[in-house]
Amino acid sequence: MRVLAAMSGGVDSAVAAARAADLGHDVTGIHLALSRNPRSYRTGARGCCTIEDSNDARRAADVIGIAFYVWDMSDRFHEDVVEDFMSEYASGRTPNPCLRCNEKIKFAAVLDRAMALGFEAVVTGHYAQLATGRDGLIQMHRAVDMEKDQSYVLGVLTQEQLAHSLFPLGSSRKEDVRREADRRGLSVANKPDSHDICFISDGDTSGWLRQKLGPGQGEIVDHATGEVLGRHEGTHGFTIGQRKGLRIARPAADGKPRYVLDLEPVSGTVTVGPREELTVNHITGCRPRWCGRVPTEPLRGTVQLRAHGEEHDAVVTVGKDADLNAERGGSNRRAR
Amino acid sequence: MTIELLEPAQGIAPGQAAVVYDGSRVVGSCTITKALRHQPVGSDVRA
Numbered sequence: 001m002r003v004l005a006a007m008s009g010g011v012d013s014a015v016a017a018a019r020a021a022d023l024g025h026d027v028t029g030i031h032l033a034l035s036r037n038p039r040s041y042r043t044g045a046r047g048c049c050t051i052e053d054s055n056d057a058r059r060a061a062d063v064i065g066i067a068f069y070v071w072d073m074s075d076r077f078h079e080d081v082v083e084d085f086m087s088e089y090a091s092g093r094t095p096n097p098c099l100r101c102n103e104k105i106k107f108a109a110v111l112d113r114a115m116a117l118g119f120e121a122v123v124t125g126h127y128a129q130l131a132t133g134r135d136g137l138i139q140m141h142r143a144v145d146m147e148k149d150q151s152y153v154l155g156v157l158t159q160e161q162l163a164h165s166l167f168p169l170g171s172s173r174k175e176d177v178r179r180e181a182d183r184r185g186l187s188v189a190n191k192p193d194s195h196d197i198c199f200i201s202d203g204d205t206s207g208w209l210r211q212k213l214g215p216g217q218g219e220i221v222d223h224a225t226g227e228v229l230g231r232h233e234g235t236h237g238f239t240i241g242q243r244k245g246l247r248i249a250r251p252a253a254d255g256k257p258r259y260v261l262d263l264e265p266v267s268g269t270v271t272v273g274p275r276e277e278l279t280v281n282h283i284t285g286c287r288p289r290w291c292g293r294v295p296t297e298p299l300r301g302t303v304q305l306r307a308h309g310e311e312h313d314a315v316v317t318v319g320k321d322a323d324l325n326a327e328r329g330g331s332n333r334r335a336r
Numbered sequence: 337m338t339i340e341l342l343e344p345a346q347g348i349a350p351g352q353a354a355v356v357y358d359g360s361r362v363v364g365s366c367t368i369t370k371a372l373r374h375q376p377v378g379s380d381v382r383a
Contacts, residue, residue, distance in 0.1 A: 088351050091351075092350070093349065093350045093351025094349035094350070094351040094352055095351045095352075096351075096352060096353050099353050099365075128362075129360075139361050139362075140361065140362045141360040141361050141362070142357070142360040142362075151355070151357075151362050152353070152355045154362070155353065155355035155356075155362050155364065155365035156353070156365050239349060240347055240348070240349035240350075240371075241346065241347020241348075241349070259347070275346075277373055278346045278347045278373075279344045279345075279346055279373060280341065280344060280345050280346070280347075280348045280371040280372065280373060281340065281341045281344045281345075281372070281373075282338070282339070282340055282341070282371075282372040283338070283339040283341065283348065283354060283368055283370065283371050283372070284337070284338050284339075284368075284369050284370045284372075285337040285338075285339065285354055285366030285367055285368050285369055286337075286366060286367055286369050287366060287367045288337050288364060288365070288366045289364050289365050289366070290363070290364035291362050291363060291364055292363070292364075294364075295363060299356065299358065299363065301356055301357055301358045301359075301363065302356075302357045303339055303341070303354050303355065303356050303357070304354070304355045304357065305345055305348055305352060305353075305354055305368070306352055311357065312341050312342070312343045312344075312345055313341070313342040313343050314339050314340060314341050314342055314343075314356075315339070315340045315342065316337065316338070316339050316356050316363075317337070317338045317339075317340075318337050319337055319338065
């Protein structure tokens with residue numbers, strides 16, 4: 001089939017594109033230009049978004065022998081991912097922009113455009129496995145290489161999106177992918193893995209947010225007594241669970257370290273307390289996204305709560321929220 | 337959507353995604369709105 005391989009300039013997406021071509025697909029490579037002001041060269045281990053990365057992707061496409069284009073998705077990326085990231089932090093929440101990008105850009109805006117151009121699927125270098133179940137639905141499973149498993153950041157994809165996705169690396173180990181890249185003559189074989197947030201080039205999220213959102217101010221308050229322990233320059237400099245950088249002059253009465261427990265951006269209050277207060281056993285969630293059927297009974301399964309986080313045994317119950325159906329499928333897929 | 341953790345977690349922030357698995361299979365996900373802290377048994381009895 002005619003497929004579009006999203007090529008970041010890194011080793012994984014290059015090998016994924018090559019494998020799709022080996023399988024007999026008619027592959028076209030695209031590099032997504034996501035930054036409005038791309039830097040010329042990579043600094044550190046960023047896996048996308050520079051001109052150098054775009055050139056790496058182009059060279060890989062040449063070696064594989066496939067057509068290659070650059071798609072400018074920077075406006076859409078800024079609107080759907082970067083602005084969302086800022087407004088979430090401004091509201092005291094801690095978003096994951098990679099999930100957002102997969103939901104809104106790679107498997108929505110890019111997939112829509114690909115389908116409109118007659119492609120049948122998007123190929124990426126994500127580590128996750130797809131299989132067809134006995135009910136005919138596409139299932140997504142964790143990758144064989146648990147160190148590299150990326151099913152967490154793909155957990156927002158619906159059946160419709162999965163039906164037009166190919167993840168050729170899901171059954172491979174990372175070291176084998178690097179070896180294969182080397183064997184194929186892909187010069188990106190030894191390029192470092194990308195980490196962190198691609199649009200914050202120096203990795204300083206707190207500094208980036210301060211620059212974008214402007215300085216704020218507020219009080220650091222003890223969770224039990226309400227005593228003001230210090231002042232700060234904006235809640236966006238804090239994350240729940242944070243211990244370092246609180247700059248509280250006085251130690252706690254029991255001498256134990258204090259952690260950020262809560263953030264209230266409107267009042268600017270940062271609540272701190274002992275580690276025990278961070279323990280959570282009940283979670284509520286909104287914006288459900290289902291890969292397949294919606295569980296009608298409470299599901300005894302596991303949940304993962306952050307990228308590369310551990311699994312927790314859990315019972316998941318879907319409420320009778322009226323918006324459940326509205327959230328499903330492609331309702332957020334705006335045509336443009 | 338509600339999630340009862342049978343093994344508690346630490347430092348969960350609203351806005352993070354909770355991804356639900358059935359074995360190795362991804363069932364779906366949601367955005368965390370509230371993470372409620374564990375109340376130790378009997379903590380409110382002594383008052």
